[in-house]
Amino acid sequence: MNSRTVIPVTTGDAVVPTGHAAPRRTRRRARGARFALGLALPPLVWQLAFFIGPLLVLVAMTFWSVKMFRLTPDLALGNWTHLLSSSFFWDAYLYTFWVAALSAVLASVLALPVSYALARKVSPRLQRLAILLLIVTFFTSYPVRTYAWQIVFSPSGILNSLLALIGVEPILILNTTSATVVGFLTLTMPLVILIQTFAIASVDQRLIEAAYNLGCSHGRTLFTVLFPSARIGLILAGTFAFVLSFGDYISPALLGGSRPPTLSILLTDQVKSGNHWPRAAVVAVTMILTLLTVVLGMLALAYRKKGAAA
Structure with missing residues (x-):
């Protein structure tokens, strides 16, 4: 019998594939996950760079001080x-x-x-x-x-x-x-x-x-x-x-x-x-x-x- 042949093994009502079908399915899912991550990465980077980043700077600025009309990084309340x-x-x-x-x-x-x-x-x-x-x-x-x-x-x-x-x-x-x-x-x-x-x-x-x-x-x-x-x-x-x-x-x-x-x-x-x-x-x-x-x-x-x- 060819080694590539997939022989289904029946356990109760479920059919469990054997051979190379399961690894192929796993690889397809991995490729799909990488593709989805690739699509999500640009907007995620955009949000981190132009929303989360400035927001963190804004929060940090609340603890700064102004001396001689100049911003001074500080940790004052x-x-x-x-x-x-x-x-x-x-x-x-x-x-x-x-x-x-x-x-x-x-x-x-x-x-x-x-x-x-x-x-x-x-x-x-x-x-x-x-x-x-x-x-x-x-x-x-x-x-x-x-x-x-x-x-x-x-x-x-x-x-x-x-x-x-x-x-x-x-x-x-x-x-x-x-x-x-x-x-x-x-x-x-x-x-x-x-x-x-x-x-x-x-x-x-x-x-x-x-x-x-x-x-x-x-x-x-x-x-x-x-x-x-x-x-x-x-x-x-x-x-x-x-x-x-x-x-x-x-x-x-x-x-x-x-x-x-x-x-x-x-x-x-x-x-x-x-x-x-x-x-x-x-x-x-x-x-x-x-x-x-x-x-x-x-x-x-x-x-x-x-x-x-x-």
Whole structure:
């Protein structure tokens, strides 16, 4: 008999190959693993070089000191103690967190009817057109859109000019928190609508039909079947809105007037005042840790099993 012949040996219900088939299969798996590692290596090196590396430098910089307007590598805790014991830092932190959370909630709630209509009510042609228009908004510079709101909200702008025509006193919106929230919504709403639309459209239509067959009303079907089934996408959409709003600098500066300051504005001020990069690094690391905590918490909430809370 030829030595290359593979004779299967039966043990119970399993068939165990003998001869050279098993080594060949092992070699194929090894080649596949090396190929996968080769594909994964470039993005891994990129992340290490341009994300992990700078992040480690940023963390190390929080312990440096500034002497005669020059950075000096050090292991001092003065930057952390100075900021974490300052009331202006915590005021900026709480204000940033609150206004970002408010913007995320507003974006999620305001986008939901639009997303539901695009996913379930309009024709496929109109749906594609709406999605295209939402994507096109990202082609326009965000600062340009923010400056456009300045024209609308300024004391002699479009809004107050229209109010004057009907005899209403001018209202002050520019350089307020309301204007900042509008800027955040301008930034996040297109993305939130897109994510919500895809999440709602992916829900199995048979679940909706089954709810109607069991006598559920339209509203009850939405809140007990459709939205819970799209929970992951809805939570992720709100999380993206919070992340973008929490780190944004343009809207608080151009529409909010930097009063009160957000963490992004505080970070810039630390650099401008005495070229104090280490204190700015403390603010940046605090923002990163906050966002990581929020994102991980929202992911745990989104992917939590239904029976986990019991």
